[in-house]
Amino acid sequence: MAFYWLLCLFIYLFSHHISPTVQGEIEYVCVDIYKQPAFQHPSMKNHQIQMRPSVEFQAMLSMEPETSDMITSSKSEERCPKGQVPIHKPQSNYTNNFIHPETTITAANLHYAIIKTFDNSTERFGGAQAVFSIYKPRVLKNQFSKAWVWLNHREKDMISSIQFGWAVHTGLYRDDRPRLTTFSVGSKHQNGCYNALCPGGYVQVHKTIYPGMVYDKVSVVGKKQHDVHLLVGQDSKTKSWLLMTRKTLIGYWPSHMYSMEGASQIYFGGYTEGPTGAISPPMGAGTFPREVNRIDNLASFMKQLKSFQDKSLVDINCHSFEEYVDSPKCYDVWYREFELGSGEMLTFGGPGGVCGMV
Template sequence: MAFYLLLCSFIYLFSYHISLTVQEQIEYECVDIYKQPAFQHPSMKDHQIQMRPSAEFQATLSMESETSEMVNGKSEERCPKGQVPIHIPQSNYTNTLIHPEKTITAANLHYAIIKTFDNSTKKRYGGAQALFNLYKPKVLENQFSKAWIWLNHREKDMISSIQFGWAVHTGLYPDDHPRLTTFWVSDRHQNGCYNTLCRGGYVQVHKSIYPGMVYDKVSVLGKKQYDAHLLVGQDSRTKSWLLMTRKTLIGYWPSQIYSMEGASQVYFGGYAGGPTGAISPQMGAGTFPRQVRFQNKLACFMKQLKTFADDGLSDINCHEYEEYVNSPMCYDVWYRQFELGRGETLTFGGPGGECGMI
């Protein structure tokens, strides 16, 4: 009997130790929904959380059917009722790469994108979406590589911006997995940051999908492809900017903090960089898109490119966009419209290396 009790005690202590070890590896914490970082800003004192898009906003969404497997990370509820998951950044993360660039040709930052022409008509976009192909580009310490959408509004030297997609970012995260990632900065506050890393800004509402979440299945070139849908749009009723996957609300940037009335610039594509002087990282699948021509061997792609305008969510107008690559030795972009059997497809990427700039 004594041996049995001793054995049970050992099993309990061993299991407890394992439980603590697993717990220590968890990269998010469950916090009271009203005590997350967004509510530590004075402007958010009386804010009422928006738990779902307004009916008016929902009516503007028109999701296309898609045969490829949709990946949103693990779907189980991570937090108890009344709490939300907040990503915990690795402890040695610094702010050196937090703020967005004032010019698109900043040193050691590499773009392979399509972007709207200079907006002489003062057109305003109320958001954008894409179906993001998931890859795992190779990066070194403190480097990043992203599949990304920018919603920018520029007034002279001031910029407001919401950016989102997936990122492999070894300065922000403890590994090289692609993760749902967001960035914002407001001309009102000039204290923008990734995900939930600063007071005010992004409000998390979903209990399992959150910025910082790992996409646990990634594509292999020429083999099975995995995708994730992401959308950001301004709710016409609340004026907040909503982050969604399909018709599921993940979180939002409240109008009290982020007051931008429409974006004047929209970019889609790849973005990579890191400390000056280092070898530049891979982008996308690590291949040039024009070298991978067969439909079953696409380079990293984005599909279902849409923006919000006065008539709701609609396909982008190819005549409003131009291709832009600032390091053609290392990266490229290829926008293919209505390819047979695939619709419009934006492919981008490259091997990185010692990259010249133009």
């Protein structure tokens, strides 16, 4: 009997010791920087990796304040050895039934609470940034809820789109934690591609911060807010579209794969999806933004909304954007425009439910 209990204790202690390792193994793999998925495409054969922004691009960021939390995850140490980068492993061979950015806004199972440039706008944007508050909406199987920025462009019949922010996405990830997430549509990937999953797509360069990593500090309405700065901008020298947090380069989309000369549309806000006909998930903090309107009790927010125009990073023009909500009974957005200390700002969210269309 004593041997039995000792054996049980040994099994418990051993399994307790290895479980974090097993969990860690499913999150990402370290791969040679030149053997990551992006390089499994003929067009990338002679591609030279861009390890840092050009001097010209860095100059545009030099005046930006360091006001938000740095991007965080469950571990802050370098994840991979020298010469290797972390690549998130999806929970399955995930495919996305993507609808082009110009038509998703009318899909019955997709819901938006956003601000967007006017449809007849002729402006061109070289990128955008935002500081996102991080929440953990309750998302069920085959649902997602995102705090999101879209950079869209159409050239004749070709759609290009780079999208970024945080997402709780149970189709892509093994759990319901908020994670840094990107999505892109380009000449070689007209069905779209998440994170670093596609040949010829996104190139990962940072050894610690990567699409798919977890944000382990989550905001609570009325209490401490945890936020993160994310930016995507086109480097004027290399023409690549850089994903950054403040002045740190995370990775990029090569210019020959995403060759749009400026985005013609920008959206900022919240975005959810669930199976057609099912209950839609919460968005943001799960609260309507106008129900939590005190400055120290903010619902899910995006602030310091800026865009790249004329080789400068500037506050977005409030007269160039309009609010759009497809299901007001489930979600809402409040474009609060300029607020001292926060810049151009919006709050968004809602409880979800049986949403339908307007």
